[in-house]
Amino acid sequence: MAKDRDNCLFCRIADHTVNSQLLYEDDLAAAFLDINPRAPQHVLIIPKKHIPSLAELKPEDAALMGHLVSIASRIAAEQGLAEKGYRLVCNCGENGGQEIPHLHFHLLGGRFLGPYTFPLESDNFNLADMEDE
């Protein structure tokens, strides 16, 4: 719906009404630098279609998702990340830590990224504290 697009930051980046540091775009997808990088290289890859999250993917989106992953792989290679490796993340919903409700992949690299999530019981991270907030 047009209204969804108007209210969505990443739709507005996709249609160039909000600026971004664009690395790549085609008719279906765009890739740009994350404004608050969590790694030396942090790129976001989005579909131009407004899909709120992985939870709302439709069977007909399968090829588009493959396209996004393929773009991520190409950008990683172009940025010299392929040899040492990198991480491709798609946060979904509240528990997944998704803040922007327009599906996106995070491509993170440029240093060792550590464990992909905290262990359930960890010295430096207490799930119970987070849930009390």
Ligand code: AMP
């Ligand atoms: P997530 O928490 O998975 O929804 O990730 C949203 C990401 O979007 C975060 O890493 C933010 O730093 C990033 N972000 C928010 N606003 C912008 C923006 N205007 N341009 C680029 N990245 C953004």
Ligand code: ZN
């Ligand atoms: Zn959107």
